[in-house]
Amino acid sequence: MNHFSFAAVLVIGASSSFAASPSWSLMPWPKKVEAAGAPLRLDRDFRIEFTAAPPARLERAARRFLSQLTVETGVPITSSRTTRLVVECCAKPDAADRLGDDEAYTLHVSTTQARLEAETVTGALRGLQTLLQLARPDAQGFAIAGVRVEDSPRFPWRGLLLDVTSHFMPVAVIKRNLDAMEAVKLNVFHWHLTDDQGFRIESGVFPKLHTLGSAGDYYTRQEIRDVIDYAHDRGIRVVPEIDMPGHSGTWMIGYPELGSASGPYAIIPTFGVYDPTLDPTQDRVYTFIDELLGEISALFPDEYLHIGGDEVNGKHWKANAGIQKFIRERGLKNEAGLQAYFNRRVEAIVRKHGKKMMGWDEVLHPNLPRDIVVQSWRDHESLATAIKQGHPALLSFGYYLDHLDTSKVYYLVDPLGGPATGLSESEARGVLGGEACMWTEFVSPETVDSRIWPMTAAIAERLWSSRSVTDLASMFQRLDVVSRRLDWRGVRHNTNYESMLRRLSETAPLEDLRVLADAVEPLGIDGREITRTYSQSTPLNRFVDAARGESAAVRRAEAEAAAVSAGGSGSELERTFRSWRENAARLNAHFDGNALLKEAADVSRNLSRTGEIGLEALGRLRARQSSTEWATARLAELEALGRPQVEVRLVAVKPVRHLLMALQRAGK
């Protein structure tokens, strides 16, 4: 598998009248893709030839490609006798990843071989992922679909933020998510490293930051470098976030002199916006930041450094007479003015260390240097405002994964949608892209994958593909395949689902637990703390944690309900409704004596009732039975059944609601 030959080769394109099915499971959808005849068969024999000696990163990527191809297809590649893939790369020398890197590639798969062309290693990396997505079982075995692809991204900044402070995420979690990011062509890993809940990065200059600020769960510098290398191999930039002046309580545990209040400070194991804030009036604070950011800048090769800047509540500033005096004397008006003053000084420090500063949209104020990147999280409006003030900006509002919205909701959020619609063409170029944000207050290393995937693949498509790619049916079809294939990258959104369900009960049949958990979706961050207060040590082993962020089963049931309303048979839906109706009776014996499962007993009963209503609605629709009044009453009942409880929402009511509304319409 480790044989690469470096001969210049000439490829003769195969012409064929074979009409390939255009149902390729590509995601994100390429700029241009067309069928090009019969597929390239996959067997043990697969040589990759480079038309010129490849950079080391590309050679490693080619090895990973072959190994991933074996993993995904189960076809062991043990021979390299015949050239199956020719890679023509790279006119541009390989270098560190930078914003705006050329990611374009072309791909042509014929029956004899595939040809991948790219100017850069990054482009070739993207093309290899497309090639992997084209491998699939067909009538003869496994094959790579015959296609021609021309591809490049719509936005240059396509990121995933991972909060490792609320809950620490081991390196293995990060790596498997980098693998998944590569699969869907995301290119920025935004690492939220410091907050009131933990200072997660080893500091050589101020060791009390990580030793006192983390209870032992932090990344060593060696681990940081390892993650950066791993990401670079996948064409992914790593942007560190060191949040200041708020969200910085863990700094002051070891260095209380940085704070605006007298302390003492401690790690805050609960979640929210807290008071500890750096004191922007003290020069020693800037000296400290200078040394710390110097260390961070040396460690992270990326040209951007994120200084957070969000959610400063101003309480400690208001309570501190010296700070108030400073605000008055300098004519800073108020706490916002003081933060602007702080940001300007920090920006100079960041610049001094050779980096460009970025921050959350609160950093935005009139006198900031224009190259500061603004990340909009509060609303779409702030993105347009930042752009109009001349800042590059990226959108995270609408991409908050902790809200546990559906793929559909995320997919329909466009960085140039909403208020940004009014931007001029040149202004629009300032919109760099977006970032999905995984805040982890209610997310553990065990559940994080199921909160990121597969939804983030829909966001990745939004950021890579043409704006016109919006067909939901196509997206969902491809998303289902991508979601399954992420298993092969070691992502655990599917496997942990099963094992977490099994943990709930050792006696209940797994298929019944699945039916129940597939019928619900967990509440997002807004609904989570209604019934209890969480801390970092609250077990996340409950029904709500096992349930996946989005139920594909309910989504399919909804689609079938819509089809039934339009005259479809609904046989599959009837089967689903039956399994719902039976659920409470089937699980009943397993609730008692098991606190973890018992919590879901009411949900199970509600599901059974939902199935019952669904079956009757289906019967009435089929019989064209006049049912307006009945349907109206059932809609009200459904409303109650679907009300949030034990921090989940019974989304199974959705397809039934479809049917009831169809009955209402039919009666009019």
Added chain:
Amino acid sequence: MNHFSFAAVLVIGASSSFAASPSWSLMPWPKKVEAAGAPLRLDRDFRIEFTAAPPARLERAARRFLSQLTVETGVPITSSRTTRLVVECCAKPDAADRLGDDEAYTLHVSTTQARLEAETVTGALRGLQTLLQLARPDAQGFAIAGVRVEDSPRFPWRGLLLDVTSHFMPVAVIKRNLDAMEAVKLNVFHWHLTDDQGFRIESGVFPKLHTLGSAGDYYTRQEIRDVIDYAHDRGIRVVPEIDMPGHSGTWMIGYPELGSASGPYAIIPTFGVYDPTLDPTQDRVYTFIDELLGEISALFPDEYLHIGGDEVNGKHWKANAGIQKFIRERGLKNEAGLQAYFNRRVEAIVRKHGKKMMGWDEVLHPNLPRDIVVQSWRDHESLATAIKQGHPALLSFGYYLDHLDTSKVYYLVDPLGGPATGLSESEARGVLGGEACMWTEFVSPETVDSRIWPMTAAIAERLWSSRSVTDLASMFQRLDVVSRRLDWRGVRHNTNYESMLRRLSETAPLEDLRVLADAVEPLGIDGREITRTYSQSTPLNRFVDAARGESAAVRRAEAEAAAVSAGGSGSELERTFRSWRENAARLNAHFDGNALLKEAADVSRNLSRTGEIGLEALGRLRARQSSTEWATARLAELEALGRPQVEVRLVAVKPVRHLLMALQRAGK
């Protein structure tokens, strides 16, 4: 989680009249276990106290225990304020693992804390695993059942052989299986390292062994040491097997002068018994073996070294005039005599390097030193013969995992059963135990876990627990729990099942694929090569490979069919039969254009017919309808439906057969 205090503590036993359920999911079942009151609640707080400073190995084990407890329960242990477990260990100093090590422990779990006592680290390791198995969800959350346990093993040698030559197994595969072995108290990892298909261990003295004999897939000495350390931490001995004089074709690729024929030799990618054999008449062969075994002996700390000795077909010896002359001149009678001569010389070499020799039962002949351990694979008889000749022996016949027998079959094989029943008490003490053998001709790193687990847990119980522990219903109930819990150790018999099914078809609903694959069992090694010849590069990505070694679903259906025959309602069985009956119609649309899935189309049709017959049989039984003739005809039909095809057996016929036979009986 890293806090251990080393104070001497006094534990007051809790007395309680609470009657605990004796349904603990312990496996292997302890020598003595009794309820001891209410459980110990599990929360974030868990301190382990040692009554004396623990050896480093035990301290590591305690850390692993806490981390595994968190993984299995989802309860993050973030505080160590209160002592929950007192460990009183170890009167005997810690050392390398040896055959016969004391593995006894006692355990007492009360509402306030658990107490674990052991003379040795190994005993404490075993006790920690029992403690983990006692953790389970109850009416308040997670708890450790209140029990008193006294435990020690029946046999001192409880092993798993893994063949890494037919298919190479990466270190990660070995480690997760060592984790699983620890969970069920197995204590010997028998590493089959060399064969005609690969020489899998780096040799410093003869580097052409691994470079030419392995196509790059071998373990470095560092990896070997890593595996040994990993196993030692889990109280598992590592016994290397260097097979000779047969199964040694890979030696002669780089060193043809060792062979009995002129060569040339090559890696043999197919499977079976081949001709290449060392030449026992040449002194240079013994010099070579001496140097090689010197290196192996230095690398592996265990006192045993396995020299294979199996399946010498004698062809090259017969064809070699010099060898024939040697046999005549030395009065060795025949090839068997020559192998005996070879074994005696090799035994002297092994002894010189400070090791005890062991071999497969072919090594057995009258003039061998008595301390050579014989591993019986051909039959039960050979075990008794070896014992009667004064050799220690262990049983592998009946524990061959590549036969893909059921847990029940393996469970009922006793090392002292069969011909060994006649051994005297002192002879019986020579039976050291047994080893499950995983030969990997038709097994890849992806499928190996599903061929080892959970069946090997049943073998582990046979070798650890009292001979009287034979209740099958109890065993299966506990086996199901153990099987699921192995997921938490990273074993992939469940997770790879799902992803391999998904690989078969991207469009077919996973639950329908599951119904189909749960209805079959793959044929063992005897049935596998009927339809095709395999080599190391044959893809193992088919339906037969995805199917698990044993269908728990069919086993449960069989149990219910037996209950129905005795008057049970069979409602669950009816549901199962319905899902079978529907299977062909549901999967029908997905067979075409997909070679991997289409292969299973006939099986799916047969399953549907089986479900149909089952439903009718159930109806007739319920209606007490006279059906002798009908049942007889259906039994014949079932016979045909269950006939092996595409290398699987439709075991779904088994519960239906139960019902038909009940109908026949009812008619008489």
